[in-house]
Amino acid sequence: MLIARRSPDGFRIIDSFSRIVRLGEGLNESGALSSAAMDRVIAALSVCADKMDRRSVKASRCVATQACRIASNGPELMTRIKAETGLDFDIITAEEEARLSVLGCLDLMDESFETALVVDIGGGSTELSWVDLAVWRERGGYASGGRPPVRTWASAPVGVVTLAERFPETAETADWYAAMRDFAAAQLKTPKGAKKLRKHFRDGRAHLVGTSGTITSVAGVHLELPRYERAKVDGLWMSADETLAACNRLSAQDFKGRSAEPVIGTERADLVLAGCAILEAVMAAWPAERLRVGDRGLREGLLMNLMRKPRRRRGGRRARSTAQRKAAE
Structure with a gap:
């Protein structure tokens, strides 16, 4: 996890967290994420969620990669993370x-x-x-x-x-x-x-x-x-x-x-x-x-994607964010 503030030259990291959880442990043999591995992930992400709350994070994106892409129960883990930590994860493509x-x-x-x-x-x-x-x-x-x-x-x-x-x-x-x-x-x-x-x-x-x-x-x-x-x-x-x-x-x-x-x-x-x-x-x-x-x-x-400035539309109008579009609807 990284938490940052925008700065003139990009962004400045103000908090971070990292823990080895071995999510893919046993995946080769079973084709699924083990209960122990998922428990380790939930424990680590609970720390992340607490830090994000304390820092009053305004915008965030949470992603999962290869282990969740190929595991038969990858979506199940995403549902559990949402329920137990409040964090909303996307399983992104390679x-x-x-x-x-x-x-x-x-x-x-x-x-x-x-x-x-x-x-x-x-x-x-x-x-x-x-x-x-x-x-x-x-x-x-x-x-x-x-x-x-x-x-x-x-x-x-x-x-x-x-x-x-x-x-x-x-x-x-x-x-x-x-x-x-x-x-x-x-x-x-x-x-x-x-x-x-x-x-x-x-x-x-x-x-x-x-x-x-x-x-x-x-x-x-x-x-x-x-x-x-x-x-x-x-x-x-x-x-x-x-x-x-x-x-x-x-x-x-x-x-x-x-x-x-x-x-x-x-x-x-x-x-x-x-x-x-x-x-x-x-x-x-x-x-x-x-x-x-x-x-x-x-x-x-x-x-960098979260902090990039909106692109201008033709005619000079700035493109609205997804949130703005939904609000307008």
Whole structure:
């Protein structure tokens, strides 16, 4: 959860909350969300609802993603959340999830490149969005206030929770990690619109933008931070070699070793290698020399949509909001 106030340059975060709830736990086998997972979600969202009430939130949007998209009882959870917390959730499509992740990372894209690939590794899926920076540059780039054209996108049905469950950790760490990486690679499909962008990756004119707990954890390991510091991680540039070195450092450790990493801890120790395996698979499929780390993404994209100014209609009249239209009716 993020709570923010509008500011001259966008918005300022005034409160936030995050908790790992493992909503997709057991989803691979049963096709449904478990009662325990749903209970954990309700407990976490009750905290969010209390914070929102205390902050007198004026406008909000709550969304659910892959686990709820594919679970047979996803809609049932949405009904329960509404009844027990008062929060009204939408189960969004993979396409909207990808679009919102791009929107939340606009200022991380380097307009001197031709293409950016935004990688959002989630619990149940991984969203990939190919952004045309050349056209955005021609339109004035980030300073113009416009949004870059997303040429195409893809959603791979593999995330840190589902991959970790499919491949339980074994004593043969190297073989286990390689198996996860190979499986993740097989899930990555190249959409038609992305094929013509491969030349930019081959010519060193493309860069990656990574957003998710996996990416920020890898960055924290690379920086050898004694504790996680968002100011040092968000916006960090890492080379491909530095990224792979951090992944290799983690994959060479057992659960106890990973737990001892200050930015990993016991909560992420059993999931971070699944995320690294997905990240390595993406980097192999779309090799780029540089990766920009984002400690932001979908939530920030939602905030930007909530705070954007209404577009003007033809003739100079401002478009009314949905609420205004309903009031007029």
